[in-house]
Amino acid sequence: MATTEHGAAAHDDHDHKPHGFWNRWLTTTNHKDIGTLYLVFSCIMFFIGGSFAMLIRLELFKPGLQFLDPALFNTMTTMHALVMIFGAIMPAFVGLANWMIPMQIGAPDMALPRMNNFSFWILPFAFTLLLSTLFVPGGGPAGGWTMYPPLVLQTGSALPLMIFAIHLMGASSILGAINVIVTIMNMRAPGMTLLRMPLFVWTWLITAYLLIAAMPVLAGAVTMLLTDHFFGTSFFNAAGGGDPVMFQHIFWFFGHPEVYIMILPAFGIVSEIIPTFSGKPLFGYDAMVYATASIAFLSFIVWAHHMFTVGMPLSSELFFMLSTMLIAIPTGVKVFNWATTMWRGSVSFEPPMLWALAFLFMFSIGGFSGLMLAIAPADFQYQDTYFVVAHFHYVLVTGAIFAIMGAVYYWLPKWTGHMYNMSLAKWHFWLSTIFVNVLFFPQHFLGLAGMPRRVPDYAVQFTDWNMVSSIGGFGFGLSQFLFPYLIWQCAHGGAKATSKVWDTSIGLEWELPSPAPYHSWVEAPSMATIEHGVASH
Amino acid sequence: MSNQGDTPGQHRGLVLKLTLFVAGSFAFGFALVPLYDVLCSITGLGNQKSLSRAYAQGTDAIDQNRVVTIDFIANLPSVGNWEFRPITKSIQVHPGQLYEADFFAHNLTGHDTIAQAVPDIVPSKIAAWFHKTECFCFSPQSFKRDEQRVLPVRFFVDPELPGYVGHLTLAYTFYDVPSSPTG
Numbered sequence: 001m002a003t004t005e006h007g008a009a010a011h012d013d014h015d016h017k018p019h020g021f022w023n024r025w026l027t028t029t030n031h032k033d034i035g036t037l038y039l040v041f042s043c044i045m046f047f048i049g050g051s052f053a054m055l056i057r058l059e060l061f062k063p064g065l066q067f068l069d070p071a072l073f074n075t076m077t078t079m080h081a082l083v084m085i086f087g088a089i090m091p092a093f094v095g096l097a098n099w100m101i102p103m104q105i106g107a108p109d110m111a112l113p114r115m116n117n118f119s120f121w122i123l124p125f126a127f128t129l130l131l132s133t134l135f136v137p138g139g140g141p142a143g144g145w146t147m148y149p150p151l152v153l154q155t156g157s158a159l160p161l162m163i164f165a166i167h168l169m170g171a172s173s174i175l176g177a178i179n180v181i182v183t184i185m186n187m188r189a190p191g192m193t194l195l196r197m198p199l200f201v202w203t204w205l206i207t208a209y210l211l212i213a214a215m216p217v218l219a220g221a222v223t224m225l226l227t228d229h230f231f232g233t234s235f236f237n238a239a240g241g242g243d244p245v246m247f248q249h250i251f252w253f254f255g256h257p258e259v260y261i262m263i264l265p266a267f268g269i270v271s272e273i274i275p276t277f278s279g280k281p282l283f284g285y286d287a288m289v290y291a292t293a294s295i296a297f298l299s300f301i302v303w304a305h306h307m308f309t310v311g312m313p314l315s316s317e318l319f320f321m322l323s324t325m326l327i328a329i330p331t332g333v334k335v336f337n338w339a340t341t342m343w344r345g346s347v348s349f350e351p352p353m354l355w356a357l358a359f360l361f362m363f364s365i366g367g368f369s370g371l372m373l374a375i376a377p378a379d380f381q382y383q384d385t386y387f388v389v390a391h392f393h394y395v396l397v398t399g400a401i402f403a404i405m406g407a408v409y410y411w412l413p414k415w416t417g418h419m420y421n422m423s424l425a426k427w428h429f430w431l432s433t434i435f436v437n438v439l440f441f442p443q444h445f446l447g448l449a450g451m452p453r454r455v456p457d458y459a460v461q462f463t464d465w466n467m468v469s470s471i472g473g474f475g476f477g478l479s480q481f482l483f484p485y486l487i488w489q490c491a492h493g494g495a496k497a498t499s500k501v502w503d504t505s506i507g508l509e510w511e512l513p514s515p516a517p518y519h520s521w522v523e524a525p526s527m528a529t530i531e532h533g534v535a536s537h
Numbered sequence: 538m539s540n541q542g543d544t545p546g547q548h549r550g551l552v553l554k555l556t557l558f559v560a561g562s563f564a565f566g567f568a569l570v571p572l573y574d575v576l577c578s579i580t581g582l583g584n585q586k587s588l589s590r591a592y593a594q595g596t597d598a599i600d601q602n603r604v605v606t607i608d609f610i611a612n613l614p615s616v617g618n619w620e621f622r623p624i625t626k627s628i629q630v631h632p633g634q635l636y637e638a639d640f641f642a643h644n645l646t647g648h649d650t651i652a653q654a655v656p657d658i659v660p661s662k663i664a665a666w667f668h669k670t671e672c673f674c675f676s677p678q679s680f681k682r683d684e685q686r687v688l689p690v691r692f693f694v695d696p697e698l699p700g701y702v703g704h705l706t707l708a709y710t711f712y713d714v715p716s717s718p719t720g
Contacts, residue, residue: 178555182548220566
């Protein structure tokens with residue numbers, strides 16, 4: 001047990017937590033409190049977005065219209081995407097960054113604590129605006145989360161609310177990203193050089209740069225929608241000399257980096273978990289860093305593969321097809337490095353490792369279907385079918401969400417000081433993994449058979465696989481209730497966690513006691529601690 | 538070694554740079570608008586000239602040596618609700634030249650209503666060579682009670698029209714759009 005150098009830990013009673021619920025949570029500038037706020041918020045959004053998905057699967061259980069009218073169905077698909085992307089996945093990663101980055105680089109807190117508080121508290125307002133659109137005249141936004149004009153301009157009173165909500169979410173992410181960059185650049189403990197940083201910190205640093213490069217472009221695009229609708233501009237209005245296809249270019253110039261914003265931190269998490277439970281250092285640390293950076297760079301030059309069918313010159317189709325396929329190379333480097341890390345390791349299957357392994361398998365399935373979609377001539381067949389839906393749910397649910405689940409199960413004992421219920425956690429994992437495949441794998445078949453996405457009704461030949469998919473959906477949705485229960489249980493008791501938690505965990509956060517003191521690394525870790533903490537590479 | 542020497546002032550330089558980065562990204566989003574036009578003109582993508590080549594009037598695309606006869610017909614699904622007839626009954630056109638023909642509609646339903654015209658071209662194989670540039674059939678038409686109006690259609694026949702065709706018919710059927718005001 002390395003309990004020597006965390007000043008505050010020696011006298012836990014004097015951790016200077018603010019007293020009173022509001023005082024503690026509303027005005028907090030502590031990175032751990034804000035991390036918790038982000039994670040709790042993300043969990044709530046996960047269930048709200050999930051309930052929208054349940055309604056979608058309910059309607060699609062049988063052909064014909066049973067429960068939702070088509071307008072409400074379209075609202076559900078649109079809101080499900082917006083809530084899950086901006087409300088569940090992104091805040092979860094920011095929450096993990098808040099909790100872990102200062103602890104992993106030996107910093108006492110985030111660099112800009114008050115801005116940190118602000119960037120979290122923007123979010124509840126953003127999502128109140130967004131969710132309030134369900135009750136305004138004309139209904140919620142129903143033109144898809146991609147907001148293509150001219151369709152999106154037919155949205156009723158919800159349009160400005162949605163746009164302002166997106167502005168606020170963007171502002172929150174940008175502020176969070178600036179905070180992460182400044183923290184990593186300026187607050188590393190002496191001796192924590194860039195190439196000694198844990199992979200989670202590295203992937204987040206790169207993600208933060210993606211965020212400040214891409215989110216403002218989205219803000220610009222939705223601002224153009226706003227002025228087109230209310231102030232008579234013609235950015236996307238052909239009658240005024242604009243071009244609706246241009247929206248797709250601008251949107252996906254944001255949209256593709258956004259995809260990597262949602263997966264790079266997951267890569268970081270998996271790169272932490274797999275070495276721990278293989279009892280071996282990460283294979284090819286430097287290659288992992290460079291691969292992440294290459295993926296980030298490539299993400300800016302592949303956007304038009306989302307829109308192969310809009311009518312592009314052959315040369316553009318070829319360029320975007322080949323640059324997209326190029327991404328498979330650094331991604332392959334990562335997948336092989338994870339596999340090689342496990343090679344001849346003493347692999348143990350605790351819950352975090354199970355999620356990480358499931359990530360490895362199923363994210364790769366999503367990657368392969370992505371390669372299929374990257375083939376421009378084939379994409380003309382797949383465009384806007386359930387094949388695309390299956391593809392991006394494999395990378396986002398079994399990719400990003402599974403990695404987040406793994407991260408929570410990995411670091412939860414460090415946060416609460418208690419071990420959680422291992423067998424219940426394994427139940428959560430196995431139920432999720434089985435049902436998520438029942439849910440999404442048949443959607444590949446539906447898409448290849450020609451079922452279009454974003455439809456409330458479908459031709460009868462698609463009935464069987466839709467029923468299977470819906471059953472998987474309900475099973476996956478219900479299994480998730482184990483997750484908050486497990487966390488609640490773990491926060492309120494359980495076996496005492498050691499400071500290392502996992503026998504072979506390596507990294508500065510494990511040099512702190514469990515639970516991590518309210519103020520950690522008030523004094524920077526010594527060189528010896530850092531050497532010990534980063535011995536993994 | 539204390540970690541608390543990290544004061545916000547120390548971060549000002551980097552925060553300023555990152556804020557400029559964000560502002561630059563926002564500006565870049567808008568710079569994509571003129572950039573898009575430039576790229577389009579370089580690549581010829583969405584080139585208005587080539588797209589509207591066939592639509593040009595008064596150019597050498599007009600085939601002065603050829604004459605095609607077009608008849609106009611107006612149909613109603615039920616008698617008594619509308620008066621709907623072509624003002625121009627028949628016209629002789631040169632392929633490639635833009636023409637306008639007018640229809641007349643009079644709402645006799647006794648209330649405000651919305652109607653939609655559905656076009657039909659005979660022989661139907663020829664439809665690909667018959668281009669409407671502007672048509673009252675493109676959108677639902679709103680009529681006040683007892684309102685009467687002239688409805689124009691602008692069109693041209695493609696110069697590539699197969700040689701054996703000398704005569705074609707453009708027919709419209711005028712339907713009430715039931716209940717829903719948005720159609």
